[in-house]
Amino acid sequence: MESLHIHETPPPGAAPDWTIAQxxxxxxAQxxxxxxxxxxxxxxxxxxxxCEAYLRGLDVLRLSRPGIPDFAELSDRLMALTGWQVVAVPGLVPDDVFFDHLAHRRFVSGTFIRRADQLDYLQEPDVFHDVFGHVPLLADPVYADYMQAYxxxxxxxxxxxxxxxxARxxxxxxxxxxxEEAGGLRLFGAGIVSSHGESIFALDDPSPNRIAFDLLRVMRTEYRIDDYQQxxxxxxxxxxxxxxxxxxxxxxxYAALDSLPDIAPDAVLPEDRLFTRGTQAYARMKAAGA
Known part of the structure; x- marks a missing residue:
């Protein structure tokens, strides 16, 4: 979720809530x-x-059927499971619109798909990221409740x-x-599961830190929007x-956060419970222009 958007008002063809026809x-065919x-x-x-909930969602939502999913059919299956639906939007939408859709169990998705020369990286989320990355977990009741609460x-x-x-x-x-699952770490973030490279990096590479979740810690921590996470x-x-x-x-x-400094994406604090203290070798290599 980003707070930068192309439009300030719904573009032509969009409804007042920014939804469009898929x-x-x-x-x-391409x-x-x-x-x-x-x-x-x-x-x-x-x-x-x-994680198991994500893989289960792929199966129960029948996302393995060939071709880009029809949002109406996908929403019917999802609604029967957790009361969520997928709605099409013309791109990034204003924050209040985004939150309102989530609060009413509507997941907003772009409709375009990347080109063949963009398989490994795309700056703006496309329908593959939005549907393949996010929607399977919405079939899990607990995760579905989390998204509404968010x-x-x-x-x-x-x-x-x-x-x-x-946003952090x-x-x-x-x-x-x-x-944590099955005696190890598993992926659930949409940005990872929809990325071929980061699906490997996030679990296997020695470079990033892997830190136990703490709400204040997470909300103080800056993040990378241009590369793999540190x-x-x-x-x-x-x-x-x-x-x-x-x-x-x-x-x-929020009051506590106002009095606390932000934390750099690569930082490790003395109070952190670490799964992995990363070497940060990948980030240093990229910073050096290698």
Whole structure:
């Protein structure tokens, strides 16, 4: 979730809530082929790496069917499981619109798909990132409740002027989170599971820190938007994540954050519970222009 957006008002053709028609019939054979290529690569890579709830969601939502999913059909299956639906939007939307959709169990997704020369990196999220990365976990009841709670909390955050702090929580959980499971660490963040390279880097590379989740710690920590993360945060379970966020009174949290300095993406604090102290070799190599 980013707070920078292309439009300030709904563009032509969009409803007041910024939703648009997916126009599934307008996808070309090449568009569907790119989805299938991306899906085949990631679905082969993720067993044993992604968390069980994510892999279960891929199966129960029948995302393995060929071609870009039709949002109407996908929403029917998702609604029956957790009451969520997928709605199409023309791109990045204003924060209050984004939060309101989440608070009402609507996940917003772009409709375009990347080109064949963009398989490994795309700056703006496309339909593969949004649907393959995010939607499978919305079939899990606890995670689905967390996403709704995040939307409700986001709406409240606007009155505190604390959006950039709350954005870090989304970044380090929904987009780039890890979870303890089956005696090891597993992926659940959409930005990781939809990325061929980061699906390996986040679990196997010695470079990043892997730090136990703590709400204040996460909301103080800056993040990278231009490359792999220098730190990943590990939740013990989705139940624990929901409890830490949905039951928190964020007013004192925001007040505490006002008096605390931000933390660099690569920092390790004495009080951190570490799974891995990273070497930061990858980040140093990239900074040196290698």
């Amino acid at each position: 126009n599934w019939s307008s996808y070309s 568009d569907h082929a790119i989805w299938d290529r991306l899906f085949a690569r990631q679905s082969a890579q993720l067993p044993g790496r992604a 939307g409700e909390g986001g709406l409240r955050s606007l009155s505190f002027g604390a959006l950039h702090k709350l 929580l989304y970044w380090y959980t929904v987009e780039f989170g890890l979870v 730190s990943y945060f590990v939740i013990p379970s989705f139940e624990a994540l929901l409890k830490a966020t949905a039951e928190a009174d964020f007013a004192p949290v």
